Amino acid sequence: MSGPRIVVIGGGAAGLMAAGRAAERGARVILVEKNQTLGAKLLLSGKGRCNLTSAEEDLETFLSAYGSKGKFLYSAFSRFGPARTLEFFASRGLRTKVERGKRVFPEKGGSERVINCLIGYIRQGGVTVYRNREALNLEIRDGRAVRFILRGQEVEGDAFIVCTGGKSFPKTGSTGDGYRFAKRAGHEVIQPVPALCPVRLKEKWPQSARGLNLKNVSLTLLKDGIVVSRRFGELLLTHFGISGPIAMDMSRDIGEACTSGNATLILDLKPALTMDVLTARIERDLKKYAGKMFRDCLKDLLPRDLIPAVVEKATIPPDKRGEYISPEEKRELACLLKEFPLTPEGLLGFDWSIVTSGGVDLREIDPGTMRSKIVENLYFAGEILDIDGPTGGYNLQMCWSTGYAAGDSAASSACLES
Incomplete structure (x- = not known):
């Protein structure tokens, strides 16, 4: 392949979606995951059943569930919202069902089926996966991200997408690493606190x-x-x-x-x-x-x-x-x-909270692309952002939508620059 190289840090819901979409757009993608297992936190979603989205059809009503920050997601949801999410998983053989409160679950298999769909997606795009590789630092030069320093190696790229999650359920690897990278890039990080706890x-x-x-x-x-x-x-x-x-x-x-x-x-x-x-x-x-x-x-x-x-x-x-x-x-x-x-x-506390409230300040992120307004080839997606929603599939939908937007935008922008 001769496309641009995109490096995605974090193999959770947002990271898998971002890596798959960037590869689908023709990029050479490296996905870095600190655990041996991809989607470790996703396995816990909905007590293993995986409430992957909500069946709420009205976009304004859906976005209002995120409070005043919901408008930030308008562009990402318009590009890849709940309906597109269901189409995406259906095209990969995952049948879903709607339960009380418009919660959408896999008809069979729960979280493992969802993760298998996403792994199939990145495999189809030829994504290279580095497992058991902890990202330690982000190197920035002349306003651009140059490389990530991993434990034992370095990885360079044309664009970088940080999908490291927040601080909730740290045993799954969500230990707040991404906040350090964001601050290294000059971003403001709103104080992370437990939510859905x-x-x-x-x-x-x-x-x-x-x-x-x-x-x-x-x-x-x-x-x-x-x-x-x-x-x-x-x-x-x-x-x-x-x-x-x-x-x-x-x-x-x-x-x-x-x-x-x-x-x-x-x-x-x-x-x-x-x-x-x-x-x-x-x-x-x-x-x-x-x-x-x-x-x-x-x-x-x-x-x-x-x-x-x-x-x-x-x-x-x-x-x-x-x-x-x-x-x-x-x-x-x-x-x-x-x-x-x-x-x-x-x-x-964080050991028991489902999501993290707080994170990278949304004012410093382009809502249409998830690109940093400070470092031109750096993107953020998923729970690392300062936005969270209620129970009922809203937080995973935010991951799918922002991950897709980041992967799509990083690949297209890097292609234009290369």
Whole structure:
């Protein structure tokens, strides 16, 4: 081959897509991976099932999930968005299915099938893969990247794409190496913090209810008494506190609130019911179980493992018989179920976070090409960028889209220059 040489650092979702697309455009591609295995973190996606994108069809709605930074992805998504992603994997024999919340998963095989598709893609393009090669430094000369210094060798190229991920799940190799390369190139790196991360609570009762999945509940975060965020969906109780989609999606805000203010979480166990309707429901249950103690009157209203925590928090004596519970106590119980307080102590940290919030400042990256505005032949893609989304396939879609844009642009620009 006589095309330009593109060096991709990082063999995860973004790196594999970038390498495959650059090779497809005729470049000679070297993919450098510090592990023996490609896609190590991808194997963990969706607990091994790999939630590879969302079936949300409206682009504006999709981008809004990333918050104010979503507009940065408009060009990359227009070039290679969710529909193109599904077409890409379908063309390689991967059938998908849409589940609750528009989450898209492989019909069979999970993460391994997805990785095999991507490995097939880079093999088809003749990509050279260096495994067990850690990138140590980036050499820049006269405003251009010249070579990467690897452990034991150097690798030169016409263009370089950094896809090293963030700092989440460091055991997979995501140890923040790319931030060092970005700073070496003169880039600002927004402080990386855990996102989509389980939350530690001060309360100890969740330990006795660990494994309980609460569906159709609402969680509200207050910082210094002011509502910061609210989510509706599923919440998982764990031995350390809470996890599950709504806690994970809110975790970045929870972490910030814990470090800079007085953070409180309010759990609404019955968000579909108004106070009046819920109070009437409690009244019916107490009549139904007349003669039983309060703690035995809640089995139709709450999951069994949650009842002890509610009884402990309520002002009603646990052995008080249902028929003697006053209207005021019934109202107080309804209020407790609508506003059950939780006290967050912080996040579990990068070892447990699914993604990293923070990274290379988006103001220094061209959104159409993923090219650095500081070093002309340097590109960034994937989690290393300062953008992240909620659970549901949004973060992998960001990797597919930015990886494709970087690979496509690096190959075409290097071809013009060579």
